[in-house]
Amino acid sequence: MRYLSEYRDPKLARSLVRRIRSEATRRWTLMEVCGGQTHTIVRQGIHDVLGDSVEMIHGPGCPVCVTPLEQIDRALHVASRPDVIFTSFGDMLRVPGSACDLFQVRARGGDVRIVYSPLDALDLARQNPDREVVFFAVGFETTAPANAMAVWQAARLGVRNFSVLVSHVTVPPAMVALLEAADNRVQAFLAAGHVCTVMGWTEYEPLARRFRVPIIVTGFEPLDILEGIWMAVRQLEEGRHEVENQYVRSVRREGNVPAQDVVSRVFELVDRGWRGIGTIPASGLGLRPEFSDYDAELKFDLRHIEARESEDCMAGDVLRGRIKPMECPSFGIVCTPERPLGAPMVSSEGACAAYYSYGRFSAHEEGSAGTAAPRHHPSPDDTRQEPAPVAGGGTSRA
Numbered sequence: 001m002r003y004l005s006e007y008r009d010p011k012l013a014r015s016l017v018r019r020i021r022s023e024a025t026r027r028w029t030l031m032e033v034c035g036g037q038t039h040t041i042v043r044q045g046i047h048d049v050l051g052d053s054v055e056m057i058h059g060p061g062c063p064v065c066v067t068p069l070e071q072i073d074r075a076l077h078v079a080s081r082p083d084v085i086f087t088s089f090g091d092m093l094r095v096p097g098s099a100c101d102l103f104q105v106r107a108r109g110g111d112v113r114i115v116y117s118p119l120d121a122l123d124l125a126r127q128n129p130d131r132e133v134v135f136f137a138v139g140f141e142t143t144a145p146a147n148a149m150a151v152w153q154a155a156r157l158g159v160r161n162f163s164v165l166v167s168h169v170t171v172p173p174a175m176v177a178l179l180e181a182a183d184n185r186v187q188a189f190l191a192a193g194h195v196c197t198v199m200g201w202t203e204y205e206p207l208a209r210r211f212r213v214p215i216i217v218t219g220f221e222p223l224d225i226l227e228g229i230w231m232a233v234r235q236l237e238e239g240r241h242e243v244e245n246q247y248v249r250s251v252r253r254e255g256n257v258p259a260q261d262v263v264s265r266v267f268e269l270v271d272r273g274w275r276g277i278g279t280i281p282a283s284g285l286g287l288r289p290e291f292s293d294y295d296a297e298l299k300f301d302l303r304h305i306e307a308r309e310s311e312d313c314m315a316g317d318v319l320r321g322r323i324k325p326m327e328c329p330s331f332g333i334v335c336t337p338e339r340p341l342g343a344p345m346v347s348s349e350g351a352c353a354a355y356y357s358y359g360r361f362s363a364h365e366e367g368s369a370g371t372a373a374p375r376h377h378p379s380p381d382d383t384r385q386e387p388a389p390v391a392g393g394g395t396s397r398a
């Protein structure tokens with residue numbers, strides 16, 4: 001496939017692996033921020049072929065996974081109302097709330113619809129003036145511009161029966177929280193290329209200086225990941241700590257300025273809870289007061305809804321890179337994609353789903369409590385295509 005196969009070339013992959021292994025004089029610990037990168041690493045077995053040169057730990061960049069449980073419960077509550085058409089990208093529908101998920105709400109008669117864009121939800125509102133249309137605005141900086149544009153358009157057109165349930169998070173504050181943690185092990189980051197396509201990388205430069213940590217803006221294909229790892233290892237070996245851009249085919253230093261402009265007109269920075277992690281100050285986007293008429297939390301009085309996480313789900317430790325998914329005692333036993341306990345097992349970018357789907361584990365190799373059978377053991381030579389995308393797009397790679 002043109003434009004993809006060249007980023008999956010086995011010969012080039014082997015050459016990059018050789019470089020990483022020969023240039024690393026010790027074992028470095030790298031974190032890939034994005035769940036899409038985690039899936040590439042696990043599916044292609046990249047962490048296995050790095051040997052003693054690099055340990056990859058998986059970061060919190062799965063927007064579905066970090067959406068707080070109470071926000072899922074608020075979505076379930078409003079989606080159950082008979083006067084509401086609840087719209088969302090497809091990957092939110094199977095995320096478990098305290099009692100059920102959005103698919104179950106739909107099975108019980110709720111009008112829950114998958115859309116491919118928040119502007120489709122706005123169109124639905126214009127076509128159904130006697131109903132309230134709510135869009136579940138979840139994601140990192142990647143999806144924020146389209147969601148901001150939908151609210152902006154609704155205000156411009158005077159559409160009053162449209163609102164958004166916002167759970168936007170931003171990457172840099174999460175990186176700071178990880179680096180400030182007493183048990184931090186991250187020595188370099190692979191930053192999420194699609195987030196940087198929107199935001200550029202200027203906001204990462206002070207982080208690289210302050211924490212003396214290399215940050216490589218990296219894409220999502222196997223060669224992107226391997227080149228990003230090699231660039232990080234080279235910096236670590238040379239004692240440098242800079243922001244470098246591996247994803248040159250998509251990212252510019254200043255990012256997409258018009259997209260940033262619409263985001264800052266509609267949203268402002270707010271404290272935001274991260275599922276399994278807790279509240280990180282100024283880590284989320286919330287609607288500015290002038291757009292409060294479009295805030296579903298206010299319109300439907302949802303803020304009183306609180307929730308308690310399952311004590312059996314260790315998603316917080318997985319999302320902070322403290323444990324690998326198979327170290328969770330529930331992995332593959334009481335938590336599977338069919339019966340998930342936590343969002344990382346159902347999201348198309350969740351680390352638990354990656355380990356379960358691609359079988360990059362075994363109880364023997366990893367000392368894991370997990371007993372689920374491995375599904376597939378690919379290698380760097382395996383240039384299989386991406387799995388079919390989740391219907392209705394996703395909150396991150398949409």
Ligand code: SF4
Pocket residue numbers: 312313314315316318325328329330331332335336340341342343344345352
């Ligand atoms: S395996 Fe399941 S229960 Fe364990 S951390 Fe992942 S989602 Fe949570």
